[in-house]
Amino acid sequence: MAPRFLSGDSAAIEEFLSRFDVFLFDCDGVLWSGDHLFEKVPETIQMLRSKGKQLVFVTNNSTKSRADYKKKFDKLGIPAEVNEVFGSSYSAAVYINRILKLPAPKNKVFVLGESGIEQELEAEGVPYIGGTDPAFRRDIEPEDFTNIANGSLLDPDVGIVLSGLDFHSNYLKTAIAFQYLQHGAKYLATNIDSTLPMSHTLFPGAGSSGAGLAKAIGREPLSLGKPSQAMMDAVEGKFQFDRSRTCMIGDRLNTDIQFGIDGKLGGTLAVLTGVSKKEDFLAEGAPTVPTAYVNALGDLMG
Amino acid sequence: MAPRFLSGDSAAIEEFLSRFDVFLFDCDGVLWSGDHLFEKVPETIQMLRSKGKQLVFVTNNSTKSRADYKKKFDKLGIPAEVNEVFGSSYSAAVYINRILKLPAPKNKVFVLGESGIEQELEAEGVPYIGGTDPAFRRDIEPEDFTNIANGSLLDPDVGIVLSGLDFHSNYLKTAIAFQYLQHGAKYLATNIDSTLPMSHTLFPGAGSSGAGLAKAIGREPLSLGKPSQAMMDAVEGKFQFDRSRTCMIGDRLNTDIQFGIDGKLGGTLAVLTGVSKKEDFLAEGAPTVPTAYVNALGDLMG
Missing domain, CATH: 3.40.50.1000 (HAD superfamily/HAD-like)
Known part of the structure; x- marks a missing residue:
């Protein structure tokens, strides 16, 4: 019609x-x-x-938490409450905590993304590593290959890899996440938008910053974002x-x-x-x- | 048969x-x-x-030049000459210089990859930027979005983006390469292997470290590697x-x-x-x- x-x-x-x-x-x-x-x-x-x-x-947008979004609404003078905001990071946290419900302690999340994801996982009480931790924001070194392969760089409690828009994506994090997936971790994404419209042009979106992992493992994550x-x-x-x-x-x-x-x-x-x-x-x-x-x-x- | x-x-x-x-x-x-x-x-x-x-x-393997490979042959005691080695980086350099032949100065290459690619481009006399240059091995900053969008961070002579295995892949380089492609640059890859077998397991390959760009632009590069x-x-x-x-x-x-x-x-x-x-x-x-x-x-x- x-x-x-x-x-x-x-x-x-x-x-x-x-x-x-x-x-x-x-x-x-x-x-x-x-x-x-x-x-x-x-x-x-x-x-x-x-x-x-x-x-x-x-x-x-997975880089912002609901609280971050509330600030944007306030700044622009749009009346809104935190509880009315539903971002893809929150969506992922809700999905992990209320729908997926992996038994603790094997419900830890390895995060490829920014603080918005971390805040929403915290709000839902979901344990995580990675994300904005400076320990993962570095170049891969020769010994890392060995330590990823033998598992000493891995956390045995990680049962989920969650990928979102990551302005700090790198080879080290992708290699670690790839190893978790090879060991059977669930594979989720906040969203898989290929591009991010900004400054009147297009930048790489969450689907792009996470594409290296999808290519390596040969399949797409379950996306918790529109559509x-x-x-x-x-x-x-x-x-x-x-x-x-x-x-x-x-x-x-x-x-x-x-x-x-x-x-x-x-x-x-x-x-x-x-x-x-x-x-x-x-x-x-x-x-x-x-x-x-x-x-x-x-x-x-x- | x-x-x-x-x-x-x-x-x-x-x-x-x-x-x-x-x-x-x-x-x-x-x-x-x-x-x-x-x-x-x-x-x-x-x-x-x-x-x-x-x-x-x-x-x-695009991270090694023919000269690097020759050293490996020597170390293992296999008789071989540099001229007998044909790596995907060399393949890409030969393709750019002898087959693609873009008119100078618009034949400059933006490199997503390691020194093997740079060495082979130099050997064929092809100008390039990016690669191992520390100026591109950093986090993206807020002003970079503006400067990429308005072109001030871009080199107007870049006519080719060449993507290979990059242990230093990051959002900044992907965003810059994406902008070159949006402006019509040719899109090549040394190879697109999804994985790299190492230490008895799999790590992300050239197809993985370059997948963010392919996802953003919505198409695959022309690969100069097997098959x-x-x-x-x-x-x-x-x-x-x-x-x-x-x-x-x-x-x-x-x-x-x-x-x-x-x-x-x-x-x-x-x-x-x-x-x-x-x-x-x-x-x-x-x-x-x-x-x-x-x-x-x-x-x-x-």
Whole structure:
């Protein structure tokens, strides 16, 4: 079915909003672009709250914890609570602690990523090593090969490798993680986005900084970020919403909108302030089509 | 056709050797394993030379230059000349200089790899940056994102990105290389082996240390290592041999033996001292079958 264009049509907006109790928001490209807040975003968020809607901010950025994200919302003047933020690092921590539930002490996580992952694992009480530990942020030395091979550089309690966006990725960490996987550790990723849009160009994303490990072991990790339904399950595990009364709002068809469609949500809303263009979903045979779209989130103010 | 088993059959060996003027050798798993020389290897090499055969040692290891390899041959007591060694770094340098031939000064190479690549590019007179330069062996800093995006960290003469096994891979180099590719640079790799056998286990190979870039750009590099025929073309460009009178000797079916088959060589010889087992090619419907096989290279002494 062709998506409904809502901008400027107050009656259509009213009807669309009435169909949902819960809105899942992508952040970058919807609420803001980098440090630029889009027009009327705080007002729109406030309007939805005043109608009693539940809001969840769902982001694939694994370098930030929910607390880090809360600071960004505060800085930009968007009213939000830490508990409303659901990042891919938190998603992974929830999945490990509440769904995977490996018996201790073999539930230790080897982290390929930044502090956002560490903070969320801590919040869920999951033990971990690696991450930002300077002991792993160094070049590999000849003796490391021997010590990785004979196991003396490995922690026997590691049962999970968790890979996220890592600005400090290196050969040593990849080699150690590869060894854990060869010994049977579970292989998870916060998300596998190939690129990271920044400064008006593209940088390597979490799927790129973790690709060396995937290539070595010859398979992909289970991703806990959009569009993986493991993330939807984790969101639902926390918020217990009715999927038929839930709408996903996002700017990327192949992650955000697909995430909502695959999750059998009641609806999806595309905004045109980010990556995807309306031609992408209005074209004949487009693979991913939202329920409705607006030029910008602020258009929901009517 | 079922492969002929030559070990212990002097007449069959004699006949097999008489069919070839040139032998291409894989090294690790054929001549040696790590620092362990297999039995009767120097004698076998000498025997082939005494029969007037031309020998070429073809290796995917990009961290070593031909000169580095010569030292390894000397150390193990195998008679060989620098000119007989054909590594994937040399292969890439020959391809860039003699086949790709980008017009100067836009033929500069951004290197993701170790000194073996740099030495071979220098030998062919190809300009390069990156590689072992400490300026690129550091963490990415916030201002780097801006300077990569606005081009001030980029060299406008770079027309080629060359990726090989890099024990010092990092986010900064991957981000810079990714930007060159987004600007249209050619994308090459010395080889794309996913793993590196060492210390009786597997470590990340060149295909792994370079996988972050391939994932970010969404395509694979042209590989100049086995089994890519770009390497065969480079070998032929140097040695001008008759393919029908040439035999590839190796231990890996999917790289060495396939390399010979795809190159339409007169024959291939598998040795069982390395990765592949005879069950791998004797099985019904095996995808890659050598012309003949021996338990070990030294069996050719009869």
